[in-house]
Amino acid sequence: SQTIHQWPATLVQPVGSPLSLECTVEGTSNPNLYWYRQAAGRGLQLLFYSVGIGQISSEVPQNLSASRPQDRQFILSSKKLLLSDSGFYLCAWSDWGTTKSYYGYTFGSGTRLTVV
Amino acid sequence: AQTVTQSQPEMSVQEAETVTLSCTYDTSENNYYLFWYKQPPSRQMILVIRQEAYKQQNATENRFSVNFQKAAKSFSLKISDSQLGDTAMYFCAFMKGSYQKVTFGTGTKLQVIP
Numbered sequence: 001s002q003t004i005h006q007w008p009a010t011l012v013q014p015v016g017s018p019l020s021l022e023c024t025v026e027g028t029s030n031p032n033l034y035w036y037r038q039a040a041g042r043g044l045q046l047l048f049y050s051v052g053i054g055q056i057s058s059e060v061p062q063n064l065s066a067s068r069p070q071d072r073q074f075i076l077s078s079k080k081l082l083l084s085d086s087g088f089y090l091c092a093w094s095d096w097g098t099t100k101s102y103y104g105y106t107f108g109s110g111t112r113l114t115v116v
Numbered sequence: 117a118q119t120v121t122q123s124q125p126e127m128s129v130q131e132a133e134t135v136t137l138s139c140t141y142d143t144s145e146n147n148y149y150l151f152w153y154k155q156p157p158s159r160q161m162i163l164v165i166r167q168e169a170y171k172q173q174n175a176t177e178n179r180f181s182v183n184f185q186k187a188a189k190s191f192s193l194k195i196s197d198s199q200l201g202d203t204a205m206y207f208c209a210f211m212k213g214s215y216q217k218v219t220f221g222t223g224t225k226l227q228v229i230p
Contacts, residue, residue, distance in 0.1 A: 032216055043207060043222040049215060057215075088159060094216040102168070102211065104151050105218060107161035 002027035006091045006108025019078040023091030032094035033074040037087045086115045118143045118210050122221035129198045137193045137224045139208030148212035152193045156204040203228045
């Protein structure tokens with residue numbers, strides 16, 4: 001069965017420090033992968049998505065970047081964190097299932113990032 | 117661009133009662149998918165139910181059912197026999213496109229009262 005792992009679960013970082021959040025998927029190949037951010041009391045905002053190794057699309061201009069060095073690995077990074085980068089970050093992969101019917105996203109457990 | 121609107125920021129329901137969460141969306145597409153996701157206090161996002169727009173029959177998953185009105189672009193979620201474990205934030209979501217990008221509403225916080 002397919003599983004998705006995301007870490008760390010919680011992170012407190014000072015302003016100006018670098019960031020690296022990692023997401024890996026097991027049990028599937030060539031998944032579409034996504035990074036979302038959820039600000040306090042708000043919905044989910046799509047940050048990046050990837051349809052293959054080395055293919056990254058950005059949805060919003062920001063201080064963050066993403067990379068996909070392997071088929072089932074998706075990394076969210078920043079060189080210098082801002083206070084506004086605080087939030088809850090979710091990784092997801094897209095599931096077409098076995099019957100060509102779209103099942104929706106499967107999400108990782110999320111990372112709560114606090115920039116201080 | 118598609119938009120998803122959830123007009124009820126918070127709702128409450130007595131245990132064992134029925135509650136309906138509202139969602140409207142805006143799109144010019146004819147074929148698409150709609151979802152309801154649940155986010156309990158653990159913050160793990162869980163798929164509750166999905167609807168394919170070309171199917172006229174409303175989706176049902178145990179105590180959860182939807183009322184899909186395509187012409188009105190409405191997609192409400194009904195929770196029957198509410199349980200304490202249903203306490204969560206509920207997000208309505210829309211998907212269309214080859215890259216399966218999903219647009220989420222701002223969520224409805226549901227509290228089930230014992």
